[in-house]
Amino acid sequence: MPSQQKHRGQHPQDHLLFAKKWELPFGQAAQDLSYLLERGYGENSGVKIVGDRYRLNARQRKALLRLVSTPSSIEKRLGLQFPTSQLKDKVVAVDGFNLIIFVESILSNGIILACMDGVYRDIASVHGSYKRVIETGAALELLGQVFEKFGVAEVQWFLDAPVSNSGRLKQLLEMEAAENNFNWTIDLVPDPDKTLVEITGDVVAVSSDSWILDRVSHWANINAYLIEKELPNARVFDCLS
Numbered sequence: 001m002p003s004q005q006k007h008r009g010q011h012p013q014d015h016l017l018f019a020k021k022w023e024l025p026f027g028q029a030a031q032d033l034s035y036l037l038e039r040g041y042g043e044n045s046g047v048k049i050v051g052d053r054y055r056l057n058a059r060q061r062k063a064l065l066r067l068v069s070t071p072s073s074i075e076k077r078l079g080l081q082f083p084t085s086q087l088k089d090k091v092v093a094v095d096g097f098n099l100i101i102f103v104e105s106i107l108s109n110g111i112i113l114a115c116m117d118g119v120y121r122d123i124a125s126v127h128g129s130y131k132r133v134i135e136t137g138a139a140l141e142l143l144g145q146v147f148e149k150f151g152v153a154e155v156q157w158f159l160d161a162p163v164s165n166s167g168r169l170k171q172l173l174e175m176e177a178a179e180n181n182f183n184w185t186i187d188l189v190p191d192p193d194k195t196l197v198e199i200t201g202d203v204v205a206v207s208s209d210s211w212i213l214d215r216v217s218h219w220a221n222i223n224a225y226l227i228e229k230e231l232p233n234a235r236v237f238d239c240l241s
Helices: 020-038 043-054 058-067 071-080 096-107 136-150 166-180 192-198 222-230
Strands: 091-095 111-114 120-122 154-160 184-189 204-206 235-237
Touching (some): 020 071, 096 136, 120 222, 136 166, 136 222, 166 184
Parallel strands (some): 091 154, 091 204, 111 235
Antiparallel strands (some): 111 120
């Protein structure tokens, strides 16, 4: 996988779209959308109503949807959250692209959202194909170090098989594990989301995907740990504090 001379999650207008002046209207929009979703509005219709009211563009609406959660879903997710301080000797199942792209985005100085459910999320996305960026190697190295600090017994990585170049990312993860003697398994699966929610027992899921967090038996907020302990200079957009 040749190195690509570009970064993850950056957008040339982000310094304007997520400037400090947007924090107040974004916070108000988030509360409005949360209210509508809690009362049964669909995501598309809810985002259109709120986005039109606050004059948000397409990228801002995408960010709004990622940072908003309903009160009921927040309560449920917090009840299922497993403390990162207690991960020693645990097996963790990782939503691979989700976590790696998050760290790549931070290292690329991309916008990171402080979300209603206490999770931090990026605005990057993979449109059917994953390409290595300059920060990929550093992201994998950092994640390896973090899981070692936690003292986990095993890391099970799950990657989306339909995504182009997922096999090459699998090879990079295998190389990282071999070089550092990490107890990692890396699997290409048709649908990591479904795979993670079907895992039973004491395995702890690692993802920021809302659909997954609503359905797993328990999950660890690795993203928050990374922001708070490892990457404090991340470019965080916080409209909720």
